[in-house]
Amino acid sequence: MNILTITFNNIWRRKIRSLLTILGVGISIAAFVAIIGLSEGLKESFISNFKSRGTDLVVVEKGILDILSSKVDISYRDKLKAMPEVEQVAPILLDLFSFKFKQFIVLYGWELDSYLFKELKIRGSFPKNDQEVTLGALAAKRLNKTTGEQLNIKGKLYTVAGIFQSKSIIEDGAVIMSLESLQKLKDAQGKVSLYNIKLNIPFRSKAGYAQINQSIEQAEERIARALPELEVKNIQNFISNNTPMYLIFNFTWALSVVAFIIVVLGIVNTMAASVLERTQEIGILLAIGWRNLSVVGMVLCESMLLGLAGGIVGLGFGYLMMNIFVLSPQLAGLMAMTYDPVLILKVLIISLGLGLVSGIYPALKAIAIEPMKVLRYG
Amino acid sequence: MDNILIQTKDLSKYYADGKVAALDKVNFNIKRGEFFAIKGPSGSGKSTLLHLIGGLDKPTSGEMYFEGKDLNSFLRKSGSRLQNVGFVFQVFYLWPTLNVLQNVLLPLVELKMNAKEKTQRADRLLETVGLSRKRQAAISNLSVGERQRVAIARSLVAQPKLVLADEPTGSLDSKNAENILQLFKKINRESGTTIVIVTHERMLDSYFDRSINLFDGRIKQI
Numbered sequence: 001m002n003i004l005t006i007t008f009n010n011i012w013r014r015k016i017r018s019l020l021t022i023l024g025v026g027i028s029i030a031a032f033v034a035i036i037g038l039s040e041g042l043k044e045s046f047i048s049n050f051k052s053r054g055t056d057l058v059v060v061e062k063g064i065l066d067i068l069s070s071k072v073d074i075s076y077r078d079k080l081k082a083m084p085e086v087e088q089v090a091p092i093l094l095d096l097f098s099f100k101f102k103q104f105i106v107l108y109g110w111e112l113d114s115y116l117f118k119e120l121k122i123r124g125s126f127p128k129n130d131q132e133v134t135l136g137a138l139a140a141k142r143l144n145k146t147t148g149e150q151l152n153i154k155g156k157l158y159t160v161a162g163i164f165q166s167k168s169i170i171e172d173g174a175v176i177m178s179l180e181s182l183q184k185l186k187d188a189q190g191k192v193s194l195y196n197i198k199l200n201i202p203f204r205s206k207a208g209y210a211q212i213n214q215s216i217e218q219a220e221e222r223i224a225r226a227l228p229e230l231e232v233k234n235i236q237n238f239i240s241n242n243t244p245m246y247l248i249f250n251f252t253w254a255l256s257v258v259a260f261i262i263v264v265l266g267i268v269n270t271m272a273a274s275v276l277e278r279t280q281e282i283g284i285l286l287a288i289g290w291r292n293l294s295v296v297g298m299v300l301c302e303s304m305l306l307g308l309a310g311g312i313v314g315l316g317f318g319y320l321m322m323n324i325f326v327l328s329p330q331l332a333g334l335m336a337m338t339y340d341p342v343l344i345l346k347v348l349i350i351s352l353g354l355g356l357v358s359g360i361y362p363a364l365k366a367i368a369i370e371p372m373k374v375l376r377y378g
Numbered sequence: 379m380d381n382i383l384i385q386t387k388d389l390s391k392y393y394a395d396g397k398v399a400a401l402d403k404v405n406f407n408i409k410r411g412e413f414f415a416i417k418g419p420s421g422s423g424k425s426t427l428l429h430l431i432g433g434l435d436k437p438t439s440g441e442m443y444f445e446g447k448d449l450n451s452f453l454r455k456s457g458s459r460l461q462n463v464g465f466v467f468q469v470f471y472l473w474p475t476l477n478v479l480q481n482v483l484l485p486l487v488e489l490k491m492n493a494k495e496k497t498q499r500a501d502r503l504l505e506t507v508g509l510s511r512k513r514q515a516a517i518s519n520l521s522v523g524e525r526q527r528v529a530i531a532r533s534l535v536a537q538p539k540l541v542l543a544d545e546p547t548g549s550l551d552s553k554n555a556e557n558i559l560q561l562f563k564k565i566n567r568e569s570g571t572t573i574v575i576v577t578h579e580r581m582l583d584s585y586f587d588r589s590i591n592l593f594d595g596r597i598k599q600i
């Protein structure tokens with residue numbers, strides 16, 4: 001018998017109320033889990049999209065928010081290639097096409113000899129001319145097409161030359177055609193969306209993470225100085241600032257704060273009611289010699305337990321919601337489902353913390369109870 | 379004097395802006411180990427006096443000492459009553475959702491002892507009050523007399539120097555009342571705990587070492 005026994009006893013005697021509180025907390029935490037999970041998942045999947053190709057830097061048009069609207073002249077290709085720190089340059093043109101209502105597929109225009117092809121596992125072949133396309137495995141599944149079949153993209157017919165697999169889910173869900181072909185289709189002759197740059201880093205395989213990052217940063221600075229009219233970014237930076245992710249990240253913060261406020265209000269409300277209805281019992285505890293500290297501990301223990309239970313329920317619901325989103329046609333091909341242990345730990349600590357904060361006011365109410373006021377005989 | 383546990387000097391408590399004198403200049407003492415009674419008719423100030431010397435309430439004026447220390451600043455601090463004063467309230471105030479044993483253990487949550495020791499101590503007291511067989515019972519399944527005995531065990535478990543009981547026999551029939559008084563007396567004799575009992579039943583005089591009679595907030599000399 002200790003404070004924890006009493007805490008469980010208190011929660012148990014009001015099963016329904018406790019359950020409703022835990023559910024309420026759980027739903028708010030679930031929203032948090034889903035929002036953070038989705039945005040982190042998207043970010044990870046964008047980053048791995050570049051990393052899997054061995055890309056270190058990205059060059060885009062200056063001042064764009066959305067990568068799809070970026071337009072850079074193809075003439076930079078040779079200028080970049082000529083720089084000593086650059087090992088390889090791959091121009092990419094990007095587009096989207098919709099094949100069903102509100103369902104989009106990413107279109108890539110790559111040069112036919114691009115280094116980007118190296119990381120992909122192919123069945124059939126990559127496009128050999130302007131009439132051929134190659135589908136990522138996921139895209140093939142969504143479009144229901146196999147090698148040799150015809151595919152209609154924005155009114156033009158292409159032959160599926162092969163199907164590839166990529167470690168990056170975005171690529172896996174994409175269609176690749178030749179750069180010229182997509183330039184024609186998009187009416188963007190002589191333009192590309194971005195350049196992927198693989199740097200010339202000596203002893204890359206042996207160098208440490210910090211060392212590589214330093215080399216990347218230095219190269220980034222030099223190239224940016226040489227081409228001030230363009231935006232040169234390392235991958236992390238690029239993902240956080242030059243994609244719609246930037247909007248999502250800012251938004252997640254606002255939503256999380258709202259979710260946390262709802263959690264705190266829910267627990268404070270329940271705990272205040274719990275303290276109020278136990279005024280007499282708490283008064284007696286104080287009368288028989290419990291210290292204020294123990295009474296505070298009892299209340300905080302209870303509110304933290306409600307928070308933690310809500311957190312666990314929230315993780316369950318949250319990942320369920322994420323699963324549904326990830327599998328939904330609108331998001332299909334953009335990210336894979338991941339269970340990030342850091343996020344799980346964060347959620348558990350945050351819910352304990354919110355429980356603790358929510359318990360403070362009710363705990364102060366509890367020790368303000370005067371034993372004399374509850375000793376009413378009758 | 380060393381064997382004096384409680385000493386009051388002109389102890390007074392007024393209510394309603396001084397219009398009601400619940401206690402008026404009360405002077406008395408309680409010695410260590412005594413079995414002591416506070417008597418008097420209803421409204422004479424017995425409960426008021428008990429709450430004051432238990433450190434639950436502040437006097438309007440006058441002085442009180444516990445083992446020679448100013449009682450007001452000593453016993454009214456958070457947590458200080460636990461091992462100094464045990465209370466048996468007239469309506470018990472047991473925790474309804476905890477069982478008999480857990481109710482007795484409640485004060486011990488404060489003490490650093492291992493769980494086994496705590497349970498042994500509580501079980502010994504449950505045996506003393508004759509409730510060993512009901513140690514796991516729910517409070518709601520106990521008779522009034524049994525609840526009173528749980529409350530008594532709870533008041534003793536932290537081994538306080540003084541136990542204060544406010545009309546512990548008030549809601550019992552005369553046979554049960556006598557049993558409870560005998561139980562208190564036995565505890566007093568065996569453990570040496572100072573016990574103060576508030577009562578208005580006269581015939582029980584013979585049980586006590588000493589008593590005071592209150593009448594309209596004053597000690598009436600007999």
Ligand SMILES: Nc1ncnc2c1ncn2[C@@H]1O[C@H](COP(=O)(O)OP(=O)(O)OP(=O)(O)O)[C@@H](O)[C@H]1O
Binds near residue numbers: 393418
């Ligand atoms: N909180 C209060 N406010 C106003 N008057 C009070 C208060 N508490 C007690 N009194 C008054 O003080 C007097 C003494 O009350 P107290 O409860 O000490 O009597 P008692 O001897 O314990 O009576 P009983 O035998 O009925 O329990 C009574 O006149 C009572 O009405």
Ligand SMILES: [Mg+2]
Binds near residue numbers: 424425426544
């Ligand atoms: Mg009374």
